[in-house]
Amino acid sequence: MSKIKSKYICQSCGYESPKWMGKCPGCGAWNSMVEEVIKPKGKHRIAFSHSESSTVSKPSPIHQIQAAQEPRMLTGLHEFNRVLGGGIVKGSLVLIGGDPGIGKSTLLLQVSSQLAERGNDVLYISGEESLKQTKLRSDRLGVKGERLFVLSETDLEIIIQSILETEPAFVIIDSIQTIYNSEIASAPGSVSQVRECTAELMRLAKTKGIPIFIVGHVTKDGTIAGPRILEHMVDTVLYFEGDRHHTYRILRAVKNRFGSTNEIxxxxxxxxxxKEVLNPSEVFLEERAKGASGSTVVASMEGTRPVLVEIQALITPTSFGNPRRMANGIDHNRVSLLMAVLEKRVGLLLQNQDAYLKVAGGVKLDEPSIDLAICISIASSFKDVPTNIYDVFVGEVGLTGEIRRVSRIEQRVQEAAKLGFKRIFLPKANLGGWKCPEDIEIIGVQNISEALELAIGG
Structure with missing residues (x-):
């Protein structure tokens, strides 16, 4: 009898080690190394058909490969179709990640109902709920459709057999952390189980041309293997973001082989x-206070869509030796950099001021074009001078105080004009070469001092 070999795998990042370590060298997590038995060689994979094992793949000249454009499967949620790049691609493997309780299962159950009502056979596999629990949730959501099939199972071999027998047009696995392969000795949810189960599901999706959605939970302590180790395996990675104490949720594409990334x-x-929000700019700005200092509006590009959001800043004298810098929805390091530019190039004495910045509505902004709006909001709060409520600010700020060119300026200006804004501040380098709407004034600025003089009077 051969000796059983084992290794230690980090459940946060997948780092492998022959011995146990208290701290993972890969991600720095403590007590995340778990012993797992090495899978013996020679064990066969789950067979999808009798002829699959005898099929040998051969290289083909690329000019002989037929790649006709296949129609995508459309759901009843236009926002969902937009994030996927125009609909669901056949044979694709899509990962949806997010915190527990954020609404991933609710979203996929609604999508399943809409696909079933359009004449598609849908198989919803739940490893967390029984059939009765899934039925109770579907009744609350008003889910209908005779073509929607539900299975409560966690054994991967039984799941694949059910998919082959049902031959659905769409499959949902909720969630991948509960599925296990009996050939793997580790517990469900471990890195080995999650990786092997996803690999088998990917092979099934590509072989049979069935789009499969898998749900992955993300926890702060890293005790359950999150979906990050799977991002390189799947075709599309979607993250469902939001606060459970607020009503708005954001579905963001961070990887998409069939469409634009960073689409929301x-x-x-x-x-x-x-319920989908078709005009997010109007929603994010509906509660904006009038005449308040430190409030500006920026036209940010999220994927292919321009979104107008409010950036709020609060600058107050510090009570501590070192001033505090806090940011919600904006990179903390970017705020510190822009405050240093305002001190050096404009002369604002911010070194003894606490700074608190927030993006209203729970949106996360990371593109460079928000720099100008951040600087204006900081200066407005510091001087206690409100900005014009009909102004929008777009532009990247350099370390020398210059306002640099941004992309897709025409779409940003059109979105601002559509929502009734009267002026938009943008880089001088972006002037000309595109058609400007008649009902909005375009103000080109070359540096941050000029922008502050025009926006708040210095």
């Missing part, structure tokens, strides 16, 4: 399920 879809969580 915005939903509102209600008692009867998720």
């Amino acid at each position: 879809g915005i939903f509102e969580m209600k008692e009867a399920g998720l």
